Amino acid sequence: MERVLIVDDDVGLCELLAERLRADGFALEAVHDGNRGLERALSRDHALVVLDLMLPGLSGLDVLRSLRAQSQMPVLILTARGEDIDRILGLEIGADDYLPKPFNPRELIARIRAILRRTTRPEMPASPLIVGALRLDPALREAWLHQSRLDLTSVEFALLEAFLRNAGRIQSRDSLTETVLGRRAGPFDRAIDVHVSNLRKKLGAAQEGEWIKAVRGNGYLFAARSPDR
Amino acid sequence: MRVLARSLFLRIFIWFWMTVIVTGIALILAFLLQRGSIPSRWNGMLNDTARYSGTIAISEMDRGGVPAVSSYLEHLEWEGHLQACLFDSSGVALAGQHCAGFEEMAHHVMAARTPMLRMRFGILRAAMMLTGSDGQAYIFATELPAGPRTTFGANHFSFLTEWGVALLVSGCICYLLTRYLTAPILRLREASQQLAVGNLSSRAAPEMARRRDELGELIVDFNGMASRIEQLVIGQRQLIGDISHELRSPLARLNVALDLVREGRSSDLAVDHMEQDLECLDEMIGRLLTIARLDAPSAPIQFMAVNLGDMISQIVRDAEFESRKREIQISLSTGEEYWIEGNPELLHSAIENVIRNAIYYTHAGTSVEVRIESSGTPPGLLVQLVVRDHGPGIPEAELIHIFRPFYRATESRDRQSGGAGLGLAIAERIVRLHHGTIRATNAAPHGLEVEIALPLVHA
Numbered sequence: 001m002e003r004v005l006i007v008d009d010d011v012g013l014c015e016l017l018a019e020r021l022r023a024d025g026f027a028l029e030a031v032h033d034g035n036r037g038l039e040r041a042l043s044r045d046h047a048l049v050v051l052d053l054m055l056p057g058l059s060g061l062d063v064l065r066s067l068r069a070q071s072q073m074p075v076l077i078l079t080a081r082g083e084d085i086d087r088i089l090g091l092e093i094g095a096d097d098y099l100p101k102p103f104n105p106r107e108l109i110a111r112i113r114a115i116l117r118r119t120t121r122p123e124m125p126a127s128p129l130i131v132g133a134l135r136l137d138p139a140l141r142e143a144w145l146h147q148s149r150l151d152l153t154s155v156e157f158a159l160l161e162a163f164l165r166n167a168g169r170i171q172s173r174d175s176l177t178e179t180v181l182g183r184r185a186g187p188f189d190r191a192i193d194v195h196v197s198n199l200r201k202k203l204g205a206a207q208e209g210e211w212i213k214a215v216r217g218n219g220y221l222f223a224a225r226s227p228d229r
Numbered sequence: 230m231r232v233l234a235r236s237l238f239l240r241i242f243i244w245f246w247m248t249v250i251v252t253g254i255a256l257i258l259a260f261l262l263q264r265g266s267i268p269s270r271w272n273g274m275l276n277d278t279a280r281y282s283g284t285i286a287i288s289e290m291d292r293g294g295v296p297a298v299s300s301y302l303e304h305l306e307w308e309g310h311l312q313a314c315l316f317d318s319s320g321v322a323l324a325g326q327h328c329a330g331f332e333e334m335a336h337h338v339m340a341a342r343t344p345m346l347r348m349r350f351g352i353l354r355a356a357m358m359l360t361g362s363d364g365q366a367y368i369f370a371t372e373l374p375a376g377p378r379t380t381f382g383a384n385h386f387s388f389l390t391e392w393g394v395a396l397l398v399s400g401c402i403c404y405l406l407t408r409y410l411t412a413p414i415l416r417l418r419e420a421s422q423q424l425a426v427g428n429l430s431s432r433a434a435p436e437m438a439r440r441r442d443e444l445g446e447l448i449v450d451f452n453g454m455a456s457r458i459e460q461l462v463i464g465q466r467q468l469i470g471d472i473s474h475e476l477r478s479p480l481a482r483l484n485v486a487l488d489l490v491r492e493g494r495s496s497d498l499a500v501d502h503m504e505q506d507l508e509c510l511d512e513m514i515g516r517l518l519t520i521a522r523l524d525a526p527s528a529p530i531q532f533m534a535v536n537l538g539d540m541i542s543q544i545v546r547d548a549e550f551e552s553r554k555r556e557i558q559i560s561l562s563t564g565e566e567y568w569i570e571g572n573p574e575l576l577h578s579a580i581e582n583v584i585r586n587a588i589y590y591t592h593a594g595t596s597v598e599v600r601i602e603s604s605g606t607p608p609g610l611l612v613q614l615v616v617r618d619h620g621p622g623i624p625e626a627e628l629i630h631i632f633r634p635f636y637r638a639t640e641s642r643d644r645q646s647g648g649a650g651l652g653l654a655i656a657e658r659i660v661r662l663h664h665g666t667i668r669a670t671n672a673a674p675h676g677l678e679v680e681i682a683l684p685l686v687h688a
Contacts (some may be wrong), residue, residue, distance in 0.1 A: 010478050012502055016485040019498060054474075080477055102481035105488045 001027040002116060003045055007037030007063065008052040008078065020105045026112065034058025041067050047116055050108070051095070052078045053086050061089060068094040072153050074115045078103070091194035096155045097181055098191065114182025119154045129164040132223070134203075134211075136164050145203065155180060156199045159192075163212065163222035170219045196220060238411045245403040253395065275373055276344050279355035283369030286315050287361045290323070298324035305371075313371035318358075320368065331356060331370035338368050413437045413444040417451055429459040464524060471635040472517060475650075479506040516651040519578075520634060523658040530572050530662065534686060537567040537576075537612055538601060544581050545599060552588045558596035559588070567601060567612040568686045571663045579659035582652035583616050583667075583679050590620035590677065604682065611665075612685050617678040622671040631669055632657035656681075 004026045008014055014030035021028045029046065031037045034055040041049045041063070049067070053060030064075060077090040077098045087098050096115050099108055128137040136143040136157075143150040143160055152160065158180045162171065177185035177192045185192065196212060203211045213221045282305065289297040298315055302325045305311050314325030316335045322328035334356035338345050344357035356370035416433045423431035432455055433448045440448075483506050486499040545561045552559055569576075587597045598617045605611030623631060630636045634654040660667040665683035672678040 010482070012505070013478070013482045013485060016482055016489065016499060016502055019496065020485055020489050020492075023492060080474060101477050102484045105485045 001025055002047045003027045003029065004048050004050060004112060005037070005040055005046040006030050006050040006052075007032075007034065007041070007055065007060070008050070009033065009054070009056055010052075017105065017108075021109065024109050026109075034060065034063045038063045038066050041073060042070060044071075044073075046073070047119075048074045048076065048112060050076050050078065050112070052101075053090060054080065061086065061093060064090060064093050064095060068153075072151075074119050074154050076108075076111055076115060088190070088194055091191055092198060094153050094198070096153065097183075111183065115154070117182060118158050118180075129161065131164050131167045134160075134164065136161055150202055152199070152202065155195050156202065159195055159199055163220070167222045170215050170221045172219045174218070176220065237414065238407055241410060242403055242407040245407060246400055249399040249403060250396070253399070272346060275346055275353065275355055276357065278373060279344070279357060279369070279371050280359065282311075282313065282371055283315075283357060283359045283367075286313070286324075286369055287359055287367055290315065290367070291361055291363065295324050302326070311372045313369070316368040316370070318366035318368065323367070328370075334370050335368045338370075410444075413440070413448055417448060420451065420455070424455055424458070429455070429462055431455070461525065468517075468520070468634055472513075475513065475635050476510070479509050482506050513651065516655060517634075519655055520651065520658060523575075523655065523662060530575070532570050532572055534568050535571050535573050535576060537569050537614070537683070538563045540573065540577060541580060541599065541601060541614065544577065544584055548581075548584055548588055551585075552597070555588075555593045557588055557591055557593065559584075559599065560596055561599045561601075563601040564603070567603070569612060569663070569683050570686050571683070575659045576663065579656040580614065580681070582656045583681065586652055587616050587618035587620075587677070587679070591618035592620055595619035603685065610685060611682045614681045614683075615678060616681075617672055617676060619676040622675050622677050623669070625671065628669050628671070632667065653679075 002025065004021065006014055006017060006028055008030070009032050011030075011032060014028070014032070018028040018030060029040065031040050034057045037049075037051070037055070038058065040046075051060050051063060055063070058066075060077065064077070067073065067075065075095045077087070077095045078101050079087045079090065079098055080101055087100075090098060097111055099111055128135055128139075130136075133146045134143070135145075138161060141157060143152055143157065150160075159176070162176060162179050173192050174185050176196075177183065177189070180195070181191060200210075200212050211223050213223070215221050286298050286301055289301045302313050302315070305313055306326070312325070312327040312330070314328035314331045314335075315323045316328070316331075317323055318339070320332070320335050320339055322332070325331075331354065334345055334347060334354060338356045338358055342358060344355065347354050347356075353373045354370065355373055356368060358366055359369050360366050413433070416437055420431050420433040432452045435452070437445065437448050439445065482502055486503045486506075489496065489499040490503075541563070542561060545559050549559055584597070584599065591597050596619065598615075600613075600615040600617075602613055602615075603609050603611065604613040627636075632653050635650040636654070657667050660681055660683070663683055665681060667679065667681045669677055669679050
């Protein structure tokens with residue numbers, strides 16, 4: 001049984017979800033306010049956190065920010081439809097994926113599975129990938145730029161891996177969404193763009209030129225060599 | 230663009246100005262065309278002036294005959310821009326170059342035997358009978374000095390200046406007057422355009438509203454209307470936002486419960502939740518419709534005399550059944566009879582909402598106190614209903630929000646509390662509709678006190 005933490009103030013919803021997720025092999029622990037949610041999320045008892053952004057007390061975004069300062073634990077955020085700003089903000093702060101409320105529980109389970117598959121992939125080939133000054137070790141789940149270790153979330157790690165495996169080739173947004181987020185991209189789904197932009201910032205922090213180029217017609221290209229300064 | 234956009238301005242301006250100009254021209258024309266328009270006190274003087282020239286002309290005649298007179302008349306015309314003519318007593322011109330113009334006057338003087346003054350085309354002429362030293366009678370006709378000819382004919386430059394100044398001054402006055410009239414209209418137009426684009430906070434310039442005239446009143450009315458619209462739209466927008474947010478929770482639960490049932494793992498839990506959520510949605514929609522109706526009533530609400538004491542006793546009796554289950558006492562204290570003007574159905578629902586809310590939040594085993602008393606200054610102006618519970622109360626900073634739709638105290642946000650969070654919002658709107666006030670305060674040591682004040686009817 002995978003242990004999943006849900007932070008949502010709707011007690012009824014948590015009860016129902018616990019029952020629904022148990023059927024699919026997840027043990028759901030429910031917490032109804034932000035402070036307690038953060039405390040439980042930092043306990044390392046869970047494989048993943050489902051976080052509602054509308055919380056009494058400490059808001060969902062605050063919980064996520066505090067959590068990311070200490071842990072790279074996968075986070076799926078629940079947002080209201082129409083609150084796009086919150087969704088983008090959540091992804092920028094480092095959420096792995098989002099789901100608008102109300103959602104179909106099967107969709108929730110599929111997203112949880114996709115995230116867990118990515119973070120615990122035992123069959124992964126262990127040989128390190130090297131492009132220019134970048135080195136990524138799938139076995140250790142570590143990435144290095146020159147001699148400094150990059151602090152990446154699991155999505156960003158998966159994204160960088162996808163880029164390195166296909167360095168010098170254009171990858172469409174749709175195929176990136178499928179390989180990295182484990183799902184099909186919805187219409188107006190900008191999740192992958194937010195993750196790319198987060199990754200860009202982390203690579204750019206090492207005073208390099210542009211590693212990732214946006215290609216017209218919905219795609220990204222990863223430089224095959226270290227870009228010029 | 231600017232000029233075209235201000236076509237009303239142009240039209241009013243042109244009409245005013247044309248009116249001023251036409252009036253001026255009409256006045257001048259009337260002055261020029263009117264016979265005998267020279268004030269009579271001037272007649273003597275004008276006649277003397279004419280007689281002086283005439284006497285000289287006749288003495289010239291006596292001295293040197295027609296050539297002498299002619300040279301004198303030429304001299305007059307040359308020096309003073311005055312045309313003159315000398316006739317004999319039978320009306321035959323003797324000397325002068327422009328006698329044709331004076332012939333008619335000469336005939337008049339012959340017939341009437343009195344001096345004559347005439348104003349024509351702005352030129353003053355005089356004609357009179359004079360007698361020479363030898364007793365010979367002549368008729369002398371002349372234009373008079375300082376007459377309009379000097380102004381009109383001789384000095385084109387000053388003529389233009391005067392007309393220019395007149396046009397400029399009248400134009401300026403008309404411009405200011407027109408601006409005074411049209412500026413508020415333009416401001417109103419700008420404000421209404423802003424309003425139409427969705428800038429609901431725009432108002433017509435408030436300094437315009439200080440004018441005490443009809444346009445000032447129009448601006449005050451317009452701004453009042455804009456405020457009302459802004460208030461309504463903002464309220465509705467807020468409400469719609471809240472509704473969509475509140476609908477999300479029961480829908481999310483229904484979604485999960487439905488999936489549980491569909492997967493064949495149906496349990497009482499799922500079905501119970503579905504039932505609760507459907508009830509919750511039904512209640513929420515019903516109450517939202519009430520709020521919408523109260524915010525913008527489509528038909529006037531019927532008011533009648535209501536005995537408030539009777540109504541509250543009834544509500545308390547109905548509520549007792551429910552409160553007994555949680556061992557809650559409801560105490561009602563009321564004095565005399567209180568009659569108010571209102572809609573019984575709405576008032577009932579407002580007061581019931583407040584009392585049920587108190588029963589809901591008060592701790593089990595405590596009491597809810599309901600008091601009715603007269604208040605206000607002078608005493609007896611208002612009736613005050615106080616409902617006090619012994620529940621947890623509400624954080625002081627949030628007291629002002631509790632009459633907002635969907636407000637719930639933080640602790641009860643778990644939604645196990647039930648209710649849509651609309652009861653107090655409805656009560657507030659109903660009380661406002663009855664020209665009353667409603668407010669909430671925290672009671673010591675704990676608990677919430679809701680006060681409703683309504684105006685009393687005086688028999």
